[in-house]
Amino acid sequence: MTEPDNSSTPLLQVRDLVKSFPVGSSRRGGQVQAVAGVSFDLQRGETLSLVGESGCGKSTTARCVVRILDPSSGTVRFDGTDLGNLDAGGLRSMRSRFQMVFQDPQASLNPRMTVGDILNEPLEIHGVDRAEASERINELLSLVQLRPSDLDRYPHQFSGGQRQRIGIVRALVLRPEMIALDEPVSALDVSIQAEIIRLLEQLRDQFGLAYLFIAHDLSVVRHLSDHVAVMYLGKFVETGTNEQIYESTAHPYTQALLAAAPIPDPQVERSRTRIVLVGEPPSPINPPSGCRFRTRCWKAEARCAEEEPQLADPGIGHLVACHFPEVSNVILHRSTNYREAIT
């Protein structure tokens, strides 16, 4: 569930997460809020996707969750424990339960270490004995279709898809309950991408993993997610189940994203709803007053500039932050024409 709910203990509970970075010279002391207050829950075995365009804060959110970055404010609870209250040792031992896979396997695997060393390192840090370590590694290698002899090779000797499988094994050797996946298939060719998606599904089912999936490809997200949260300029604009987001889309930004994502089907492409947004996302250093999306929104009225819409359920069964939400299935709808002049 992405809806904040305090009755059960979710595996991951994020509340009012904010991450600011300093910008410009220290004298002027500007701040940019990359993540401007997001809250969500992730249950065991579930996949929640954070989607949005470059700079919306989705990767920063994931990095704050796994504590590669320290949040500026807000709480992240993993299995009930507030990660902000842990000391370095406590955080390290907790980290075995949540891991991360990065977009670019080339950049996230040390080129001077063999695959064996790369995979052993987390196990050594967490004090897993050698026999157990090698058993785990070999079991996982065969699951991702790499050979034991690959352990003596270096990352550059593998293809992009193989390298991503190594990154996935590294995340799995500690037997985590949750993995944050930051654009894990974006750098791969489509035929290889399908392999990695299938592998992620298989591993999720086999180990009961929860995924926090960061992606910009809405087709991949549709395929993999149980729940989806759409981000714009550091905030959630709409959250819901896969069906709610893709079939009962209520936020104009979500509608525009879905309408813009190409579908490999010429007849569908010719007949589907077009929504071409005006302009580009404004700078997060100086976000618009009121609704952050209003500068590109075809529905914007005076109220949108004055009053920030809260993420709430307007009676549609899921949460949307818009003063004028209207449920629509933009993927299937034909002939509606929202085409906007670009000013």
Add this chain to the structure above:
Amino acid sequence: MRDALLTLKGLSVEFAVSTGSVHAVRGVDLDVQRGEVVGIVGESGSGKSATMLALLGLLAPNAVVGGSARFDGSEIIGATGSHLRSLRGGKIGMIFQDPMTSLNPVLTIGHQIAEAIEVHQPTMRPKRVMARVQELLEMVSIPHASERMRSHPHELSGGMRQRVMIAMAVANEPELIIADEPTTALDVTIQAQILEVLADLRQRTNTAMVIITHDLGVVAGVADRVNVMYGGRVVERGNVDDLFYSGEHPYTNGLLACLPRLDRRGQSIEPIGGAPPVLDVLPTGCSFAPRCGAAQPECNASDPVLRRVGATEVACHFAPDAARVSRKVTV
């Protein structure tokens, strides 16, 4: 059929490398009619970009280009530098994936577009050139064009830089635009804007376009005809609908089956399996055979050539049966 605007015959590209040579393009036949949009799709290393760079004379010096490319009636492979320079940015406009590396970072965008005009129309008066620059920027919907002319590339967003590239590409009213992954580096809402700018331009000027992309969704939306490349060859070509709905090559069908779709949930996606060929070892047979569910011994013995099967032209020994067999294998 009228004379094609562009005709490639047996185009090949070899790169000399320390270990021998890499055959990036191995005999590509392709034609572009006036006013149409031709898509070239394929994965990394399929030769789709090298094909177009070869005919523009833009490959690195270690490239050996063979075969023929006729543009508007004259041969351009082996043409003189000055002939190629007059074509590039003149009758042939180019748009590349990354506008940041294609634009000069130390010159204003107005200066760069003006330069593109002056090279091809040296007699145009400076005032007229600047008016034309502004008109071009307005045509690609850059707001406040007269001020934006004075901006440097780093002051613009990726989407705006790509608009500048498009303005430069059409500055001299080309007959053909070659767009190499023009929207790959952009976010999806900006991609939609750029595709719309290109569609508007084409509607206005009826310019032919070759769009090179790995994105079958983009091709489905913009192309009239599509060429699928694999291992340096065109393995299937046809009208966009025929290719998507009655494609016969196992690779074409494999590509479509491995894509998750926005409009479908719970579909199973089928990886092709294996890896694309390494092009420094020239395969004797069909380069897709090692990954093909329908491969027979003959596939490793001789390389199939394009022939008409049903609605499309296919380079496969066993089309149309192979498509059926490979579909069965992957189900």
